[in-house]
Amino acid sequence: MNREQSLSWLARMLLVRRTEEAIARHYPEQQMRCPVHLSIGQEAAAVGICSALDEQDQAVSTHRAHAHYLAKGGDLDALIAEIYGKATGCCGGRGGSMHLSDRRVGFLASTAIVGNSIPVGVGMALSQQLQGSRAVTCVFLGDGAVEEGVFYEAANFAAVRRLPVLFACENNRYSVYTRLEKRQPAGRKLTTLAEGIGLRAWEVDGNDVAAVAALTADVVASLRDGAGPAFIEMPTYRWLEHCGHADDDHLGYRPDGELADWKARDPVAQLIARLQPDADWLAQCEAGLAARIDTAFARAKAAPFPAADTVFDGIYATPLQEQH
Template sequence: MMNREFSLQLLHDMLLVRRSEEAIARHYPQQQMRCPVHLSIGQEAAAVGICAALTHQDQAVSTHRSHAHYLAKGGDLDALIAELHGKATGCCGGRGGSMHLSDRRVGFLASTAIVGNSIPVGVGMALSQQLKRSQAVTCVFLGDGAVEEGVFYEAANFAAVRRLPVLFACENNRYSVYAGLEKRQPAGRKLTALAEGIGLRAWEVDGNDVEAVAELTADVVASLRDGAGPAFIEMPTYRWLEHCGHADDDHLGYRPEGELAAWQARDPLMAMLARIQPDAAWLAATESVLAQRIDAAFQRALAAPYPSPASAFDGIYASPLQEND
């Protein structure tokens, strides 16, 4: 049984993710954020539950749908919002946008746009941790679509052979863009069974129950630190909004009628509120502080400068060619 202080922290972190992304969705039509955004509204419990078991020394890599992972890992909110606006104060200097986030200070190594692209990066980080005899672990966030990429099999196999301290945290939201799981996987196949077939230890937990995710992850991460070998946690959950963008897309018809409403009735945030019933004064104060933080982040992002043209070649591996080269 979790103590109340920890449960309230989980709730706070879920509120931070939900309110931040709701604000992004509200502001997006103003055309100040010109990068694509992939929002995680409805999936907050998975990100928060996983990251609750990680320290800042542990590393995490993520996907194109990375805001929740970045914030749950402790990433700087101001730097996130500035990055979405393409500003120099962004976490990647305004060069990455929504799908390329990083906050090395808290162990959020990187997120990348290509499905499955960050999986071998995370496994490589876990190899580095093992070689250094570190107690740190790496978390690789991925979606159900990424298990259909060849790189997942290659990286997971390598992790199993080397018994690397890596956790594959799979948010199974049932869809890869508009294609449901039943169109991409054989009937009856469990992703946990697929992972076990590669050599990973695997569990499934309700991805909308933040306390259940946090409890399981704490045990799994402890086993990783003890050298038990790589692990896979599948978390069934659901995204409420369109694959890419700020709007509802239920009218497109790729979701069965009533499916979205059924998952919204299982709102992980409302379920947590009902379960722990926080004090009304605490909840009001928390909502007020978060609203002020988020509003201030947007104001600072709008006021911040764009990257200087003179910095266009900063951070590349080779100097730009000279005219006589």
């Protein structure tokens, strides 16, 4: 691994981890204006994928979007303010946790409905192709989204048109409380399913940021050269409940010991063990992140809510009161 690059991955993964830990701590205060879906434990997948993307490249995401937004270069203050429903949020306080958008960093959209952003991303890739751009689009999705009809339709269209789109699948094995084995036939691999649609497909350890980054760099380069759409499956694991800030292992939907096994494969701890960064560097990194995150929360809490007279801003249909 390139050490400088690897340290930057570690810093970005720590940013994601510490931010979401702070969200979990503050959520019980009942000031956040939306549900939250945290991806603690899945940081390597987001950072590894986004390490190969440029600002010109676009990304769309899911209800579990914080890590993708920050890994793509999104603004921490804007993210936290958005979760608090404040005017300084990346969507002006109108989107909340599940509807993040920031065109300045190429983060096109995230949506709450499973699979809903997939055709949006494929449409963006079509636009890039029609413009003759070398930019690509990354569609983040979970394992549950491959069971939605829109995935098959959009992936088939991408394959037919050879679009520059990467389907980045974070396979955390659960759709809410239902294990993958309860939703897919025995022996089926998601990569085989993707190949059957016409996508080029790979599987890589979603908790190994270096492996994800190396594979993604090659795949993105091939997309820029017109090789056609690709699918990367990244087995990983969410540590907390599907929706919310709490641990839910007591509910019994996870087999005994499974969560502990995955925590032993903590992607942040693994990278620290491999890099063995200087203790002073790590301490300064952690202190700097703590200060940034505390400041972001303080600013979000102090920021104003959107003004009432802006309620129709961003709505393309003519408001009813102007139609009569």
